[in-house]
Amino acid sequence: MAKERAKTTQQNRKRILAAFGIVCLLFLALTARLAYHQIIKGDEYAQRAVRQQTADQVVTARRGSILDRNGSVLAASATSYTIWVRPDTVKSNGKTENDRIVNIQNETNALAEFLEMGYDDVYDTITSDRRLIRLAKNIDEETAKLIRDEQLAGIEVVETDSRSYPMKTFASHILGMTNDDNVGLTGIELYYNNYLAGLNGRWITSKDSAANALSYGTNQYYAAQDGNDLVLTIDENIQHIVEEQIEIGKIKNKADGVMCLIMDPKTGGILAMAQTGEYDPNDPRAPLAGDEAKFEAMTSEEKVAYWNKVWRNFNISDTYEPGSVFKLFTTSLALDYGVTYMNETFYCPGYVRVADWTLHCWNYPAAHGVQTLTQAVSNSCNVTMIGLVQRMGLKRFADGLAGFGLTEKTGVDYPGEGLNMLQNLTSAGPVELATMSYGQGIAVTPISITTAVCSIANGGKVMQPHFLKELRDTDGNVVYEYENTVKSISISAQTASDMLSIMEYNVRQGGAGAVKIPGYRIGAKTGTANKPEAGGYSKTDLIGSVMVVAPVDDPKIVMLCIVDTMRTTRYGSTSAGPICKAILTELLQYMDIEPDYSAEELRQLRSQRTTVPDFVGMSVEDAMGYAAGRYLNCEVSPEVESYEELAVIDQYPKAGEDVPKGSTVTIYYK
C-alpha cells in the first residue's frame, strides 16, 4: 500500500456526488432568494432606489416685474447668490486638531474678507451647532464666483432669484415686499402674487450619491412658466412729486405724518399714493432714518409691532375722521333728492335743537344768518347741514351714502383694506344723524372717501378704484387689460356739476383759497377734526385734510391730502392746503393742462398789490385759507392754543384796503 498509490473508492465518488447535490440545493435556495429580491420585492426596492437616485430640482420661475403706467421699473427680479454653510464639514476639515483650528481660521478670514463681514460674526455662524445655516444672502455674482473658486470646506454658493426695488423707498407702501422665498408678503406683491410668481418648473435627473447629475438614467425637464409683468396705474412722476411734497409738508407742519392720494376720477385708476416714512423694501426690516436708536432698544415683539406700523398703508388700511369734507356728500344728496336747490337761501341762527340737544354752529353765539346753499357749504354751516339731512331722513341719507360706496369696502386691488366706521345707518338717532351730516363721529378710509368724491368729478359715476393697468407676458405682450368699471351711480350728472361749482366757489371765494392757482379752475373742500384717542377726542391733536378736484371743467385728478397732527398751524386749509397747492402746481404742469386766466386773475397777477377781503364773520380757518388765495398772510390774535371753530370778529387792515402782495392781515376772534 505504501508504494502503490491509493485508489479512489466508490464511497468517495458517492460522497462527491452528495457534495454536488448539496451545492445544487444551496444554489437553488439562493436562486429562489434572488428571485424574491429581484422579482417579488423588485418594484419596492426599485422605488426606494429611485428615491435616492433622483434629484428633483425646482426650476424657479422668474417673478414678473412691476412697472408704472409709463413702463418705469418699480420692482424687478435679479439673480443673486446665497451662501450656505454646513458647520459639521467646516469643523471636521483637517487631520489633526491643530490643522482643524488653522483651517477654520483661514476659512473665516477668507469669508469675512469676501463678504465684508466681521470675523466674529462669520466664525460664530460657520462653527454653529446647526446642520445647515445661511451665512449671507443677496451676494452679487462677482463675490459669489470668488467664494466658489476658493472651494472652501462646507460652503455652498446657491443661485437665487431675489427681488430688487431699484428706486429704493419709492412707492414702497404700494409695492409692498416679498419674503426670502420670493413670495409676496404685503402690498401689490401680495395681492398679485399669483400673477407675478408664475409657475415653477421641475428638473428630474438621475444623480450619483454625491448629487452629481448622471449622463444616463432619468432626465425630465419641465420648463418654468415665468410670471407676468404688472403695469400699474401709478405714474412715477406724479408719485415722485407727491412723495417729495409730503416730506416737505411734514417738516413744515412738524406733523406726525402726511398722506396723499391722487386718483383719476374718470377711470378710478390710482395715480399716486404715498405717506411719509416710506421704508426700503430691499431691506424692509431696517429701522427708518432717525429711528435707529429707538429700534435698537426694542424687544423683538416691539420690533414686530414697529414693522407692522411702518409697513401699513394708511391710505387703504386706516380710517380717519373726515370732518367738513363729508359735507360734500350731505349737500350732494340733498340736491340729488331734490330737498334743496342751488339758489335756496338758508338762515342760520347759530344753533339748532335736535331731540333734546342743542347743536351749535361753530361760530355760536354768532350766526351765519342768511346764506345761499353755496355759501352755506363754503361757510361750513353745520346748522344748514343738519337741516338738509333732516329733510332727507336717515333712510335716504343712508341709501345715498351706499350709492357713494361709503358703506362697504371699495374692493381696491390691495390687501388689508379697512372698513369705514359710520353711525348705525338703520337705527341712528336724530343726534347721530345730525352730527354725521357734518362729518363728525365717523371715520373713513382715504381710499373710500376719495373714490366717492371721484364720482362727483365724474358725473355721478362711482368708478372701481384700482392699481392694475395691465398684465404683460415676458415678451411684453399685453395679456390682460384692466377694464374700468362703474361700481354704482351716486348722484345725477346735474348734481355733480352743481357740486363742482360749489367746490370751485370755495377755492375762489371761500376757505379753500390755499389751493388756489391762478389760471386753473380748482375745486376743494377742507376739513379739520380732533384726533380720536382712547375714550374720546384729543383736545390738542388735530387731523387736517383737503380734498381737491382739478380742473373742475374737465376733472383729471381728485386729490386727498391728510396731515396727521400738525403743530405749526391749526387747520386743514393751512396745513394740508399748501401741500396740495405745491403738488398741484407741479402736477398741472406735468399733465400739460394749460392755464386759462380770467381778466380778474390777470389783473391780480400783473399787479403787485391786492385788495384785503372782508374776513369778519368767516371762521378763522376759512379766513386763513381765503387770505392765502389773495396773496396775503394771515395772523391770528391772540394765538390759538387749542382747536376750536372760531369766528373772525375784526381784522386789520380793514376790508377793501389796497395792500402789497404778501402783506399780513391780523384777524381777531375776541
Add this chain to the structure above:
Amino acid sequence: MARLLETKNRKKSNFYVTIFTVILALFGVAMVFSASYYQSLSKFGNYYHYVKDDLMWLGIGMAAFIICGLLNYHIYSVFAWPLLGIGVVLLLLIFTPLGITLNNATRWLDFKYFTVMPGEIIKSCLVFWIASFYAKDPDRIHRLKPNAAVLAVLAFCAALIVLQPNLSTAGTVVLIGIGMMFIAGFSLKLILLVGALGVGGFVLIILSPKGAYMLERVETFFDPFKDALGSGYQVVQGLLALGSGGFLGVGPGQSIQKTLYLPEPQNDFIIAIIGEELGFVGVLALLLVYLMLIYNCFKVAMGAKDYFGMLLAGGITLHLAIQVILNVAVVSASFFPTGVALPLVSLGGNATVLFLAEMGIIVNISKHTIDEIEAEA
C-alpha cells in the same frame, strides 16, 4: 446514478473546465469595468484604475493557470508540508508590523511591491496538505488520531484567522476541511458532531469581547433595512441594485447604484451590479455557468486516477463552490454580511490568482484519468 459514477466523458472535462473558467474570467473583467469606472473616475480621475488592476491579476492568474495545467499535480503532495508551513508562517506574519490594518481588521501583508492575503493562501495550502495527508493512507479517515491531527491543524489555522479578525475566511477554511473529510469518507455522525462543535464555537466567538463588532454584522443580516444608513448600508444598497434590475435588468453599463451608492461595487458586491444591469436572468445565467464549472470539477475529482487527485480536485471544487455560495448568500441578505469575493469575477487579487491556479490543477488532474492508466497498463 451508476452512469454518473462512471467517468466516460472525463476527457471533455478538460475542455469544459477551461472554457467555463475563461468565460467567467472575461465576464468578470467586463463587469469589473462596468461596475468600477464611475468610482474610478470619481476617485482617480480616469475610468481604468480598477480594471487595469484586474487585468494585471488576471494576467498573473492566467499564467498560473497554464503552469499548473502543465505541472504534474503530484508535486503538491511532495511539497504539502512545506506549503502548509509557508501558509502558517504567512498567517503569523499578520501579527508583525508587516500586517496592514483596515477597518479594524488586519488581513493583508505588505511586501512593499505587492500585498498578500494569508487567509486566501492558507485555503489552498490546506487543500494540498489534507489531500496529501489522507492520500498517504486512506484508512486514516477512519482512525481517531490522524483525524484529530487534521482537525487540530484546521482549528489552529482558523483560530489565527479569527484573530485578524476574519470570521468568514476562518469559516471557509473549516468548511473546506470538513468537506474534504466528508469526501474522504469521514463518519457522518462525527461530521454532524464536528458541525455542532463548529456552531458552538461560532456562538462562543460572538459572545466574546471581540464579538461585538461581529454581532453587529450578524444583526444586520436579519433586517438590513433596520439600519439602512449604518451597518446595513452596503447590503441595502446591494438589494436596491438587485431590485432595480428586476427580471431583465436596466441594461449593460446602465447601473445607477454603482455611482457611489454601493461602496466598492467591483469587489464582493459585484453580483448586485450584475443583477441591476443584467437582471435576474443575467444572475441566473451566471450561477448556471458556476454550477456547470463545479459539476465538471467534481467530475474530474470522481475520475481522478488516484486518491490524491480525487481529494485534491474535490477540495479545490469545494473551495470554489463554498465561496460562490457564501458570496451570493451575503449579497442576497441570506447570510450575515462578510467579505467573500465572487471567485473569478470580483476585482482580482490574490484570490483570482489562486483560483486560476487551482483550475489549472483541475485541468492537470483531468489529464491523468483512470482510462489512461488502465490503457498504460
